[in-house]
Amino acid sequence: MPAPQAPSRSSLAGPLGRAEAAPAGLSDADYEALLGADGADLRALTTLADSVRRDTLGDGLTFVANRNLDTAVAGRPGAEDLVDALVDEARALGATEICLQGPLPAEAPDDGYRALVARITGRAPLHLHAFRPAEIADGARRAGLGVAEHLAALREAGLGSVPGTGAKILDDELRTTLLGGPDLPVAEWVALIEAAHAAGLRSTSTIIHGHLESPAQVVAHLRTLAAIQDRTGGFSEFIAMPMTPDTTPPHLAGRIRGADEREVRAVHAVARLLLHGRIDHVQAAWPKLGPELTRTVLAGGADDVGGLLLDGRLLPGAGPEEGLELTRTEIDATAAALGRTVRQRTTLYDVPAR
Template sequence: MSVRTHLGPHLSAAEADPAGLSDEAYVELLGADGEELDALAAIADGVRREAVGDQLTFVANRNLDTAVVRDPDHADALVDEAWALGATEVCVQGPLPADVPDRAPLDLVALVTGRLPLHLHAFRPAEVADAAARLRLSPREFLIAAREAGLGSVPGTAARILDDDVRALLTDGTDIPAARWIELVTTAHEVGLRSTATMVYGHVETPAEQVAHLRALAAIQDRTGGFTEFIAMPLMPEAHPAGGFPDVERQRGRQADRPRETRALHAVARLLLHGRIAHVQAAWPKLGPELTTAVLRGGADDAGGLLLDGALDPAAGAEAGRQLTLVQVEALAADLGRTPRQRTTVYGDPPPERMAVLRA
């Protein structure tokens, strides 16, 4: 691709060897705008096509709140409803209530997987550490016990930016250190559990710190091969624990630049992670329709989860009320010129009978 701009050499290099650029080159590409950004997105889209073809994948899933462990009968009803709606995955994120018994982490696994053959996606790194402490086990021992009880995979969320200064600023010092996050995710992979890989962006971090974060994920993948997909999520202002940001004016500028930054980041992630993490997900609940479509045209290939709400407890989970329908996925795929494909959590094909339930 011939683009006569100051990023032209980096774009040409990315087209020839997507994962072979220097950190400095990726940092410069993160600043792409206008014609350069369009060219970067087109190159990333070509890399996406080479890596995974022209499919738009999605998973039929449902979020449950960790508080369900307090009410097994209600949990049974929610799991039954998820199954009846066509879900293949149940996702549980968030800390366990402080007042539940020490055995609650394994009880939670049994409540979901002991009832129906659903894939349970649960226990972020900090929650792995908490569960292990409750059970007086090492994280490795807990993860093995949870896997044997039926846990299918762990969310690689709460990664934010893998830089301790940034993490401390964003969570008022309550986040686990970056090295601990890496250790716990790596341990999950080592015991046979896959995970997502994530980044929360658009706050106080620099482009260089974004590239360093992607490099850290790539290094983990080189060691374990455990990541299923990469998901970049913009930080929502209401998520800051202090109710605001240390530099309000800077954040306003960052919000205004979000569409450009989002497109550039997804494209650079596709390039840098090429040959390591095959799938890049568009986090549609946080991006909205227009940006979701834009990143799917610029390196992303997966639409993520449908987030089936159901009727019994539609308020469960941080993404309550945000549901993607099968009709919407199929319309999006048609607009992109791709074939929609329902997948499992680890990108296999669901049993035909489960696909039929979702389409009924």
């Protein structure tokens, strides 16, 4: 599918003016038009988004010191000593968060999700950010519990928050196309995220773009997230991730348009505007964007660079972000170039305990 064509300059003067007066008050048609901004219009859009970011949050640039653990390894029976060692190493490296995504192995015990949470949080006072909606449903099924009861057990065991990933694009037909078969229905994804929020677990919110979606589907996705936030207040941040060649499903090879720099900038800026007053933090997903584009979106509405993804020496590989690590020196250089002040944060944007 070709990228949306940028409207003429005159067609965006109205939406840009209305966005300046009320960033979150535009019509769907206005936001769809802004997603196609290019040239001078794109510069005006990203400048406006950055102004909204500054008015909301000031001139900080935040990050969290975290480490990914592979559930396929950490969740298998007999891995308890390895999990202890990995948690110890993460703490020694300065991590305040451990992130787990993906289902536990089939051979894990019925209460494996709860047991893994208890093992990690009982070992060290680290925030555990774990289990997407699909894994929440899987854990409840394995444990023979209702979703609310399962989430309560996870929280009691020490779970701190959940990733709002697996959202992809919240359109059932498109999700089926992307997966190549039935995916978790949008209604179920929403219900599981709202159940997590109701259990007192905050979550991230996300979108994957740059594949087969239309501007209207992007706006509808953002509207769905905004509506969830109105109901629960449970989202901590928004993360936009372009589909990259290494994450393109084989059955879609040659069909994905890919997100260019123009689109990435526009999506981040429109998200900043549409979600204004609901979700304050917009994260630049540096593992997907690379250093130059990360800096660019931070100058156009984003305020956070996410996690360092500390590897360590014990089992450094963990999922699609294997081998990627962001250093404090790199963050400081980015902040200096943008005239921003670096601040380490916790998962939920508080100041880490010293």
